[in-house]
Amino acid sequence: MTDHVLRVGIAGPVGSGKTALVEALVPVLIARGHRPAVITNDIYTQEDAQHVRRNLAGLLDPERVVGVETGACPHTAVRDDPTMNLAAGAELLERFPDIDTLLYESGGDNLTLTFSPVLVDMFFFVLDTAEGEKMPRKRGPGITDSDVLVINKIDIARYVRCDLGVMTSDADRVREGRPVVLTNSLTGEGLERVADLLESYRKVPA
Amino acid sequence: MTGTTTLDALLVSLQLTDSAFPSGLYTLSHGLEGYAQAKAVDPESMPELLADLLRHSVGPADATALALAHRAAEAGDWAGVVAVDERLHASKLNRELRLASTRTGRQMLDTARLALGGEELERYAELVAAKLTPGCQPVAAGVAYAAGGVPTEQAVASDLFAFAVSFVGAGLRLRLTDHRRAQSALRALAPVIQEVTGAALERELADLGGCVPAADAMSGRHERAEARMFAT
Numbered sequence: 001m002t003d004h005v006l007r008v009g010i011a012g013p014v015g016s017g018k019t020a021l022v023e024a025l026v027p028v029l030i031a032r033g034h035r036p037a038v039i040t041n042d043i044y045t046q047e048d049a050q051h052v053r054r055n056l057a058g059l060l061d062p063e064r065v066v067g068v069e070t071g072a073c074p075h076t077a078v079r080d081d082p083t084m085n086l087a088a089g090a091e092l093l094e095r096f097p098d099i100d101t102l103l104y105e106s107g108g109d110n111l112t113l114t115f116s117p118v119l120v121d122m123f124f125f126v127l128d129t130a131e132g133e134k135m136p137r138k139r140g141p142g143i144t145d146s147d148v149l150v151i152n153k154i155d156i157a158r159y160v161r162c163d164l165g166v167m168t169s170d171a172d173r174v175r176e177g178r179p180v181v182l183t184n185s186l187t188g189e190g191l192e193r194v195a196d197l198l199e200s201y202r203k204v205p206a
Numbered sequence: 207m208t209g210t211t212t213l214d215a216l217l218v219s220l221q222l223t224d225s226a227f228p229s230g231l232y233t234l235s236h237g238l239e240g241y242a243q244a245k246a247v248d249p250e251s252m253p254e255l256l257a258d259l260l261r262h263s264v265g266p267a268d269a270t271a272l273a274l275a276h277r278a279a280e281a282g283d284w285a286g287v288v289a290v291d292e293r294l295h296a297s298k299l300n301r302e303l304r305l306a307s308t309r310t311g312r313q314m315l316d317t318a319r320l321a322l323g324g325e326e327l328e329r330y331a332e333l334v335a336a337k338l339t340p341g342c343q344p345v346a347a348g349v350a351y352a353a354g355g356v357p358t359e360q361a362v363a364s365d366l367f368a369f370a371v372s373f374v375g376a377g378l379r380l381r382l383t384d385h386r387r388a389q390s391a392l393r394a395l396a397p398v399i400q401e402v403t404g405a406a407l408e409r410e411l412a413d414l415g416g417c418v419p420a421a422d423a424m425s426g427r428h429e430r431a432e433a434r435m436f437a438t
């Protein structure tokens with residue numbers, strides 16, 4: 001795969017807001033002049049791919065959103081044997097040579113889900129406040145080794161007895177200072193920072 | 207063949223057959239999910255379905271293609287390799303089956319080139335990259351086994367075994383078997399694999415292709431299923 005395509009992983013537990021982050025991030029990337037495409041792994045039904053296509057209708061060609069079946073092993077598909085994702089990415093680039101950003105979304109918990117460095121240049125791990133303030137303290141490779149940790153749904157923290165201050169400082173501590181971003185994907189809060197961090201991994205400025 | 211080269215060929219086939227060899231095989235159920243969704247298979251009949259698919263689909267199609275491609279690659283007959291690849295591709299009636307075969311084939315080729323090396327794999331990769339041949343998995347495997355010095359019979363039996371392992375692995379995830387029954391089923395299948403290997407070695411190009419209308423229908427329905435875990 002060529003240097004001018006930035007490949008980004010978006011990982012996290014079911015329901016933490018990966019799809020919402022993708023849907024919020026794509027418009028920001030497009031506004032910055034980029035041409036993204038989305039590959040989603042956590043499909044059992046076509047639910048996620050359809051959701052992204054529907055919410056980004058008019059902004060992103062539905063053909064630029066594809067799903068990859070993973071035989072009930074989404075973590076294998078992005079970590080141990082990423083070949084089917086590599087194939088899906090290569091097929092997208094062949095069809096749409098203008099793509100400069102590939103977003104790979106995959107569901108999984110803090111222990112199982114990391115991305116193969118052959119598949120992506122960097123990856124985000126998405127937690128949300130409703131999973132509990134304790135999550136960063138539980139560590140696991142997803143939380144500690146991801147390039148950027150996103151704590152999503154900050155707007156509902158107060159309703160789920162989550163102290164954002166504690167969650168953030170714990171995250172900073174277990175990640176030894178590597179980036180942590182607080183987001184509300186529905187209002188777009190924190191998304192510019194997410195996009196800035198993503199951009200910092202681009203090898204060739206677009 | 208000397209003792210060392212025999213052992214080396216065995217190690218090559220163990221590596222290519224290992225379910226950890228990255229070619230995306232774990233994303234395929236080889237038709238099993240379609241049968242499961244149609245409630246046309248249960249834990250008792252699953253081994254019989256596997257034996258039937260080996261005899262009437264995988265054996266006459268994939269295993270035969272592997273044997274023919276293996277011999278052609280060994281002989282440096284690249285037009286022969288392409289002819290096998292094209293015929294196998296054409297014999298797969300469903301889109302999901304064709305796509306699965308070329309996706310896993312190309313990915314297998316990429317890793318085999320890196321891990322095994324050899325002129326045969328380079329040549330075949332050039333043909334696939336230039337879109338002069340589809341790059342079906344059994345053909346890529348045939349070329350890889352040839353590059354690794356694995357004899358035809360062993361190559362065919364190895365790939366059939368890999369298929370069987372992948373099939374029962376899908377059965378495990380579909381809750382059609384458990385970790386122990388799966389192993390008993392695999393071992394009980396050995397005579398079928400031997401029989402299918404022998405038949406594949408005898409078959410000629412004109413006879414390449416399986417005939418499994420029920421499985422093709424299941425696969426066709428699976429392509430349009432509302433929910434699914436596997437690509438086939």
